[in-house]
């Protein structure tokens with residue numbers, strides 16, 4: 001008899017366990033179209049981006065900003081419009097910055113030794129000229145503007 005009861009109890013327990021499975025997850029909340037993308041307007045609107053101005057200071061006018069961390073490529077503290085484009089045969093950045101160190105106050109910061117090393121073909125020697133991979137300065141050195149950042153940064157060096 002007690003065997004029968006135990007078997008019954010076990011069956012009940014199993015039946016309960018099978019029916020009491022976790023409820024299916026609630027359907028995800030739809031994302032309102034104003035929360036998609038960075039402009040925070042409806043995706044059906046065509047907002048004009050806020051006006052912004054590129055840095056206008058001449059070289060040496062403004063102090064160089066502190067580097068966010070050691071080894072960070074410094075931000076360009078002056079206007080660059082007059083110095084672009086950089087082409088295979090013309091690079092005004094190099095004309096001013098490829099000078100002998102040590103740095104003198106108010107003068108262009110000399111291009112560091114790292115920029116003369118061709119890491120691909122001759123990684124152990126400092127070349128005569130700025131290496132090809134460093135030629136397009138603005139691919140690493142950021143220009144400045146008064147545009148507010150579209151996305152905040154939580155980066156801390």
Ligand code: HEC
Pocket residue numbers: 059060061062063064065073074075076077078080083084092093094096097105106107108109137138141
């Ligand atoms: C007419 C000369 C001249 C030209 C052309 C020029 N610069 Fe400069 N640059 C300067 C001077 C002067 C400074 C300021 C140095 C200072 O105040 O200590 C400077 C500062 C900088 C700095 C900051 C260096 C630091 O120590 O933080 C960077 C980066 C820079 N320039 C990159 C560029 C790039 C890239 C170009 C080309 C798009 C360029 N520069 C074109 C003269 C020039």
Ligand code: HEC
Pocket residue numbers: 071072073074093094097109110111112114115130133134135136137138139140141
């Ligand atoms: C591949 C990325 C890259 C390119 C391209 C590049 N740089 Fe740099 N630059 C850096 C980094 C990273 C540093 C900081 C670390 C170092 O000194 O090597 C730096 C540092 C500098 C400094 C500061 C040197 C100092 O003593 O504080 C100057 C000036 C500079 N670069 C000028 C230039 C110029 C001019 C060009 C174009 C001819 C150029 N860079 C191209 C990455 C780059």
